[in-house]
Amino acid sequence: MSKFDIVVVGAGISGATLAERYSALGKKVLLLEKRDHIGGNCFDFYNEHGILVSKYGAHLFHTDYPDVWEYVNRFSRWYPYEHHVLARVDGKLVPIPVNIATVNAVFNLDIRSEEEMRLFLDRVQVRHPAPRNGEEAALARVGVVLYEKMFKHYTKKQWDKYPHELDASVLQRIPVRTNFDDRYFSDTYQALPLNGYTPLFREMLRHPNITLRLNTDYFDVREEGEVRDCAKVFYAGPIDRFFEYRHSLERKLQWRSIRFEWITLEQEFFQENSVINYPDPRDGEFTRIVEYKHFTRQKHPRTTISREYTTDEGEPYYPVPTPENEAVSQRYREEADRLPDVHFVGRLANYKYFNMDQAFKNALDLFHSIEGGG
Helix, strand or coil: CCCCCEEEECCCHHHHHHHHHHHHCCCCEEEECCCCCCCHHHCEEECCCCCEEECCCCCCEEECCHHHHHHHCCCCCEEECCCEEEEEECCEEEEECECHHHHHHHHCCCCCCHHHHHHHHHHHCCCCCCCCCHHHHHHHHHHHHHHHHHHHHHHHHHHCCCHHHCCHHHHHCCCECCCCCCECCCCCEEEEECCCHHHHHHHHCCCCCEEEECCCCHHHHCCCHHHHCCCEEEECCCHHHHCCCCCCCCCCCCEEEEEEEEEEECCCCCCCCCEEECCCHHHCCCCEEEECHHHHCCCCCCEEEEEEEEECCCCCCEECCCHHHHHHHHHHHHHHCCCCCEEECCHHHHCCCCCHHHHHHHHHHHHHHHHCCC
8 A cells, every 4th residue: 555645746736735735634645746846837936146036937826716815825925916017019018908098008099088998999899799719809809900919919929820710718808998907917816925936835835744756757656556556646737648648649739838038137127017018020029028026026236037939849838729629638538537536637637727826726626525625
């Protein structure tokens, strides 16, 4: 018999949450992580210049789930942070989501009220009651001009597909506000961990019932006795890899990844905002520039920025929403449902993009569905 009660594969949000919950029940947990660090894509660290950065890009915590907010506050102090995003359009920086200030800047208008904004949107929106693709969904939200200037080419950079090639759901999420609210998120709770994400995960995993093994690929050790004989496995890796890609006839499930170009500059700040999007292809192939000191509030004479380029190669970030991918992923999910002692959790195992709070919620709900409570 295994000396562990639970095997958890992956030390990101999903795996860390399940490891923490089961260790608190008195269960012996073996946590396997193929990378050399905890925290998954939330991992942050101080670079060689002493500036706190996130290895896999910016992570902004926001939630409307009181239970998730209560849970994460067990492991870190937090400070309020409301995220704002700007986009470079026609040489000007305009706020995203689209709101009154965006429209006034792009169209050189002087809209002042929600009623005027609604009338403007009524004039420009191209109605598609049942959008068949991302282009129709975007046109129904923002009209032709904003679509062309802010979303069409940005989508191509992000997905290597134009909106008409993508499922409508991708661009149906474009937020449009009829007021001056330029916050990127509108959730009740918006904050960042006081000392960064990595210390938060370290606190989650410090229970003596958790045995953590970094640089360990589950598929290299799954036949070892202590893993093979364990009663329950929680798997947070790619679902198609678990099933040896048997339903992917020509290729694996598609993901978009990000390549980061890191630059440290001899100045206190580079840009006026934490994130600036570049939807115009004439500005370069990168999607955005992120400056981390705007998040962390760190005092430092230098600053580190990253230019982000999306790519098909590298760590999986965004599932590509096509009918073909959805059909294949559904076949894997049906096969996963037939395994009583293996539970698939998180974005990689569900082939579904999760915000941070959704990842916590998904893991907590799975735990409660198995063990009760909630």
